[in-house]
Amino acid sequence: MNAAASRPAGLFGWMEGLADPTRLRLLHVLERHELGVAELCEVLQQPQSTVSRHLKILSSQGWVEVRRQGPNRIYRMSEGADPAARRLWRLARDESERWATLQQDQLRLDRRLRERRSGAEDFFAGAAGNWDRLRAEWYGTGFGASVLLALLPPDWTVADLGCGTGSIAAALAPEVARVIGVDQSAHMLRSARRRTARLENVELRRGALEALPIDDASCDAALLVLSLGWVADPPRVLAEAARVVRPGGRLALVDAVLHDDEDFRRRAGQVWPGFEPARVAEMLAAAGWADATCRPLPPEPAARGPALLLARARRP
Numbered sequence: 266m267n268a269a270a271s272r273p274a275g276l277f278g279w280m281e282g283l284a285d286p287t288r289l290r291l292l293h294v295l296e297r298h299e300l301g302v303a304e305l306c307e308v309l310q311q312p313q314s315t316v317s318r319h320l321k322i323l324s325s326q327g328w329v330e331v332r333r334q335g336p337n338r339i340y341r342m343s344e345g346a347d348p349a350a351r352r353l354w355r356l357a358r359d360e361s362e363r364w365a366t367l368q369q370d371q372l373r374l375d376r377r378l379r380e381r382r383s384g385a386e387d388f389f390a391g392a393a394g395n396w397d398r399l400r401a402e403w404y405g406t407g408f409g410a411s412v413l414l415a416l417l418p419p420d421w422t423v424a425d426l427g428c429g430t431g432s433i434a435a436a437l438a439p440e441v442a443r444v445i446g447v448d449q450s451a452h453m454l455r456s457a458r459r460r461t462a463r464l465e466n467v468e469l470r471r472g473a474l475e476a477l478p479i480d481d482a483s484c485d486a487a488l489l490v491l492s493l494g495w496v497a498d499p500p501r502v503l504a505e506a507a508r509v510v511r512p513g514g515r516l517a518l519v520d521a522v523l524h525d526d527e528d529f530r531r532r533a534g535q536v537w538p539g540f541e542p543a544r545v546a547e548m549l550a551a552a553g554w555a556d557a558t559c560r561p562l563p564p565e566p567a568a569r570g571p572a573l574l575l576a577r578a579r580r581p
Contacts, residue, residue, distance in 0.1 A: 279350045282326045283357045286366070287311060288319045292342060292354065293367055294374060295329055299341040308373045328354075414440045421485035424509055426474050426502070427492025431457030431467070438464040445484065449473050474502045479509040486510065489518040494535045503552035507580060514580040516554060518545070522561050524571040533570075545576045554578035 282288055290309055294300065300308070305316050320340060323329045327350065330343045361367065414436060417423075421441045425434045428446030430453055437444050438461065446461075446469045448454050454469055461467040472478040474489075474496050487506040493499050506516055521539035524530075530538045542559040549557035559576035 279326065279347075279353050282323060282328055283353065285319065285322075287315065288323055288328075289357065289361060290367065290370055291316070291319055291323060292328060293358065293361070294370060295340055295342045296358070298374065298378070299339050300377075301334075301337050301339055304377055305340070307377060308370050310373070410436065417441055418485070422483065424477075424479060424484040424487040424506070426477065426487055426489050426506060427495070428457055428469065429453050429491075431460040431469070433488060433490055434467050434469075435460050435464060438467050442466060443468070445470065445479060447472050447474065447477055447479065475505060477505045477509055481508055482511040484509050484511065484514065486515040486517070489516070489520070491520060493518065493520045494537045494539060497536055499537065499540075500548050500552060503548055503554070507553040510580045512580055516549070516576075516578045516580070518549075518559075518576040519562075519573055520545075520576075521571040522574050526571065529570060539571055540574065542574050542576070545574065549576065549578045553580070555581040 283292070287309065291305065294305065294308055302313060302316055302320070305311075305320075306313050309316060320329060320331075324331060324340075327343055327347065329340050331338050331340050333339075417437075417440050419441060422443040422445065423437055423441050425431075425437065425444055425446040428434050428448045429450075431446060434444045434446040434457065444464075444467045446454075446457055446467065448457065448469075449472065451471060454471055457469050461469065470478045474492060475498050487510050489502070489506065493502060496502050503516075510516065521535075523539040523541045523544075525538065527538070529535075542561060545559040546557045549559075555578065557576065557578040559574055562573045562575050564572045
């Protein structure tokens with residue numbers, strides 16, 4: 266005996282819900298789209314009192330659900346309806362899909378949805394020139410980095426080599442399983458520990474980037490962000506990064522493009538005045554990385570230092 270037959274009262278209620286033409290039309294529309302009462306009145310060409318009365322019946326029978334959107338109620342077909350009721354609905358839907366009234370409803374619905382889209386299109390047509398400024402004013406700028414970080418596999422272990430004060434490690438921590446930060450400066454690590462104190466999946470270690478205190482093939486990715494210009498032996502650092510990353514793992518590197526500002530190099534304490542992108546790609550290949558690419562990044566308007574480059578590679 267199926268579920269519907271064992272609950273005749275429920276079956277009769279579902280049949281009653283589908284027996285009314287207005288309720289059947291409502292369900293056809295709400296199965297595919299969320300709509301408010303005013304929009305449903307426009308599509309069905311029915312007064313609000315009629316539409317609201319039928320929505321109340323459908324809601325009480327579990328056919329539709331409602332959510333608040335400001336002062337409005339938005340309706341849609343319930344995803345949690347009884348399986349037996351869903352089977353009954355599919356039968357009613359298939360048997361009524363050629364009903365001419367539904368075709369008219371669909372035409373009015375299409376017009377309503379076009380009006381929705383045109384409102385957004387009109388806004389962006391006028392805002393295109395100022396959208397970046399408006400978006401930053403309304404929402405800030407940090408969400409862009411959050412979106413990109415969310416693409417990382419959540420089970421990864423990432424090595425932040427030359428982690429400095431831990432800003433990148435702190436940003437990575439919510440998105441991955443584990444972050445291992447390494448820096449040679451005790452002062453930098455003290456700042457990093459303060460910043461990441463509440464992040465249980467961040468581990469900070471003191472050590473030279475030329476001899477990393479990390480086990481072989483224990484990381485899924487390695488980062489070298491503004492680190493390579495401060496080490497004595499860049500090829501050795503890249504080889505160490507390859508050692509600690511598993512086969513198939515990734516490396517991302519950001520550093521300065523080769524420059525001739527000797528005063529800046531001295532003030533920044535850099536060992537190397539940046540790197541040529543082609544040279545970085547060569548060093549990566551020699552260190553055991555595959556598919557190495559390196560390109561300059563567009564300088565940020567407020568930046569006063571040398572331009573930067575971005576390199577990435579894969580551990581074969």
